[in-house]
Amino acid sequence: MSENLWRSHVRDLDPYIPGQAAEEAKKQEKVTDIIRLATNENQLGPSPKAIEAMVKAIQEAHFYPDLTCLELRIKLGELHGVDPENYVVANGADNIINLAIASYVNPGDEVVYCTPTFSEYHKNTLLMGGVPVEIPTTKDHKFDLKAMLEAITEKTKVVIVCNPNNPTGTIVDEEDLRAFFSRLPKHVVAVLDEAYGEFITQENYPTGVEYIKEGLPVITIRTFSKLYGLAGMRVGYAMASQELIQPLQRVREPFACNRVAHAGAVGALEDTEHKHKTLAENKREMEKLVKEFRSLGYEVEASHTNFLFVDMKKETGSIAEELASRGLIIRPCAAWGYPTYARISIGTASQNDKLVKALQEINAKAPHHI
Ligand SMILES: Cc1ncc(COP(=O)(O)O)c(C=O)c1O
Structure with missing residues (x-):
């Protein structure tokens, strides 16, 4: 009954399907030692400098955080x-995606991106009453900028x-991206999600920082969450011209980045080692x-992230289950x-x-037909 009371766009949303959490796996599989390779976290943990800063900041948890994360x-x-x-700093890049779409998308507006990709674009578009326009990635799993x-x-x-791109790990060609941005009509805002941008291995590959400097x-x-190992703290940010960033600053809830997370992020930036x-x-x-x-x-392409998109040549749900029973979590x-x-x-x-x-053992039980 109460679902009838929901705002109609909320009824359109599917629940988020996360990678299996370690806590859940521990309960289900009764294994104590869980290795989580499903959510692209930094297995080295946060920087010691970030930890030190966070421990200090927690003593001041009774004070609100700095409003704008100066x-x-x-x-x-x-x-x-x-x-x-x-910049706008908020509660993870998830929150930033929400702010960007909430800032610009009116009901009925179209949001264009490729699939497969990160599910939050779809969700936040629907939430705002926007229309997701999903274009398949190219054969080599890249964003199809031309399409x-x-x-x-x-x-x-x-x-x-x-x-x-998540989950394919691919990057687009630099010239194609620059041409794409410069050909966009004036009524269109471009969002470049570089959650894994720091992992790009191609030399001299320009990132959003350069594009913003070029205007x-x-x-x-x-x-x-990724390079800096602070996924559990939730810190993400957007960077853009004054003109484009302003609405995000207005939509953002006042204390969207907590005091401890803010201190951790500052500490993390101080630790280049x-x-x-x-x-x-x-x-x-x-x-x-x-x-x-x-x-x-398996077939596996070069990745510019901290994960691999692997074609295991057979249905991966059952392989993931076998791995989970040994305490290893991957994302089918x-x-x-x-x-x-x-x-x-x-x-x-x-x-x-x-x-x-573990994969060798699973493979030996049921070899692949290559
Ligand atoms: C492409 C992409 N964007 C954004 C995010 C969200 O990151 P955060 O942990 O900062 O919310 C993720 C997380 O996996 C991601 O893969």
Whole structure:
């Protein structure tokens, strides 16, 4: 009965399907040692500097946080060379996606992006009464910028490019992206989700920071959940010109980033050593896993993130269940329409070794037909 009282756009929403949480897996599988490779977290944990700052900040938990996260915005300004006024910090990139869409999408407006991609674009578009326009990615699993441009109508308000894309790990060609941004009609706002932007391995590949400095009309999204290992704290930010960022600042709830999270993010930016260590380990372990997966008969493409999009050549739901019974959690991709694929986060060396060993055993029981 009460569902009838819901706002009609809320009735359109499906519940979020998360990667299986470690806590849930522990209960279900009765294993104590859980290795979670389903949600692209940093397995090295937060930087010691971030931890120290958070421990200190918790003593002041009775005070509201700084309203606009000034200290973090100043640090981000130093990092990117884009002024502190050009950021909005909030409760994770999820929150930022919500702010961007809530700022620009009226009921009936179209939001264009490719699929498979991060599910929050779809959800927040529906929530605002917008119309998701979903374009398939290219054969090599990249955002199809040409098809996106062709899909733009006078009703289009927002286009979203997830780069690198989740779950495929791919990046678009630099020239194509620049041309895409410069060809957008004036009534369209571009959102560039770079949650994994720091992991891009292609040299001299420009990111949203460069596009904003060049004056292109782009709202860039970043997070502290991936590279900086603060997924549990929830800090994300948007960066854009004054003109584009203003509505997000108005829509944002006043204390959208809590005091401890803010301190952790500031501390994390001060620790470049931890950042470099994370990137180096990710690269090394990813290369190792790609080799191992190929020798298991899986197909796997280069990824510019901290996860791999793996075609295991058979339905991955059952493989994920077998792995879960051994305490290893991966993300099957059937919900994205890719039943033989899984998204597997890069773990530490010993976690990855355990994963490969388990897959070898599972494979030996039921070999793939390649
Ligand atoms: C592409 C993409 N954007 C945004 C997010 C949300 O990140 P956050 O943890 O900062 O909310 C994720 C998280 O997995 C993601 O994959």
